[in-house]
Amino acid sequence: MNDDAWTNDAQRFLDGDGDPPADADERARAGRFAAEVAMYAADLDVPSADLDARVLAAVRARAARRAWWRWFVRPHRLVIRPALAAAAAVVLVVLSAGVARMIGPGAPPVPAPSASGSDGVLVRFEFVAPAAHRVSLAGSFNGWNDSTLTFSHGTQAGVWTVTVALPPGEYQYLFVVDGERWIPDPTAHAQVKDEFGQTNSLLVVGPRGVVRS
Amino acid sequence: MAAGAAPAVSDADVVERVLEGDVEAYGVLVERYRAAFGRFAVGLCGDADLAADAMQEAFIRAFDALATCERPDRFGAWFHRILRNQCVNHRTRRRPHELLDEVQVAAPHRTDERLRRAEIRAAIQRAIDELTREQREAFVLRHLEGRPYGEMADLLGEREDTLRTRVHRARDLVRRRLEGLL
Secondary structure, eight states, X not given: OOTTSOOHHHHHHHTTSSOOOSSHHHHHXXXXXXXXXXXXXXXXXXXXXXXXXXXXHHHHHHHHHHHHHHHHHSOOXXXXXXXXXXXXXXXXXXXXXHHHHHHTTOOOOOOOOOSEETTEEEEXXXXXXXXXXXXXEEEGGGTTOXXXXXXXXXXXXXXXXXXXXXXXXXXXXXXXXXTTEEEOOTTOSEEEEOTTSOEEEEEEEETTEEEEO | OOTTOSOBOOHHHHHHHHHTTOGGGHHHHHHHHHHHHHHHHHHHHSSHHXXXXXXXXXXXXXXXXXXXXXXXGGHHHHHHHHHHHHHHHHHTTOOOOOOHHHHHHHOTTOOHHHHHHXXXXXXXXXXXHHSOHHXXXXXXXXXXXXXXXXXXXXXXXXXXXXXXXHHHHXXXXXXXXXXXXX
């Protein structure tokens, strides 16, 4: 065995494509290597949710600048009736005087960002379940199907998230852990009993966002 | 409402919303890909703070260039390319990593096992630093993120057997750096 390199068996094993190497020393070394690298990866200090807020603050500012620029370069049609000519002239003078201010930081108003679009409101569900292997979302919005909306791991250990577009309305839902346990959302604003006596979490979505969750 | 009428929001849906002016929707992509690629960024930059800076810059650049994303359904792969470039740029700003002797001096209270763990961690970090850029990317994706070769090929735009060769060579080098510690 070349002491400086892995055997082909070990490489295949470490690729997840083969059995552990037949040679006992190489097998043990490959096992320790995989374990040590996995621990190294687990110890890495990955970017936290603070990053999201910083990015969103930056892109909001950029979007505001873009909106101002679009407004500035867009052709504007100005209709002046003869009877209002004098008033229009005054307005033009005022506008001219205000150009310098407009170029400065006092940008025209930017349309408020709306969480609602043609496909509904974006609703983010979060659930902390460190021991779970799979978490899904079932509710009146997907026919209580526990296989269509699967949570993803967040960067924080044990935190699961999924984002769903929902039209305005009132919904009941539960989290499904490992396909077996149906659990109400502990952070929901309200829990309600259904006709079978089961406790469900309640979510109310308005046209501009979540009203109650 | 019909069953399955509320699918998880796809990347393409979010990109469309953002391009229509819904800036807040971009937060969905930021959260999604910070979680998916955070470990890759740290592994590539070799420093958590630099990785966070690189990732922030990458998200802002992606936002600025979002209209040029030709396949919004593959936003992840597109963003990954931007992130890789940012990590390479930020990596050049990194301070030399602390030497193993400094780890020992700074932590005299550590038990033998904890000291051994610190030695191994430092050795792995040094080994990753010594890899070529291509080897480092492949090793980080395979071993620190645990991605299968097919997914790696999709993200990096390379053939699977090419990536397999890079990972094998990287593994040999990391093994040499861990000699006596395993």
